Amino acid sequence: MDLLQLQKRVYQNKIEKGFNVTDIFQEFCYTYGELSEACEAYLKKKDDLGEELADVAIYLLGLSELLGINLEQEIMNKMEKNEKRQYVKKMVSLQK
Template sequence: MIDLVQLQKRVYQNKLEKGFNVTDIYQEFCLTHGELSEACDAYRKKKDDLGEELADVAIYLIGLAEILGINLEEEIMNKIEKNESRVYENRDGVLIKVKD
């Protein structure tokens, strides 16, 4: 089992040790977006490194959460519970949320 709180700290510590950005939030969002684009490209081109690209996305997201002081594990669990309680209807092939 992964301890996401400890993983956040580990990712952040690695960023500090290697001299990566930990202050420019907009840059971190852009870099995260870039990694997601690379993962999409790997999927589209059926490259062997798709898993590694997805890991990059997760690492950037985890690092960003730590920089912002967000407990990502707690937020994910809360969001999963919220999503599980939502009710959707299929209207002409489109899922529409009808109850939060």
């Protein structure tokens, strides 16, 4: 299954379960909350880090579908842009 199909499957599940499909701001908040839970799982070395990251991806896919954005294509476009970009790394010293 490609990412676009998965995006549509996530959206369909939201419809079938009666989840939010109209309040975009709320979906951003839920996505942020899931990312926070994943960070906490990482910091506390919990066994459910993978599941929490999956929740982040699911909310992001659902949000993309609500907004009419093909996330798979956007990721491919951004990867191509990043691969061509030249980065300048700055050294940061924590010593005073």
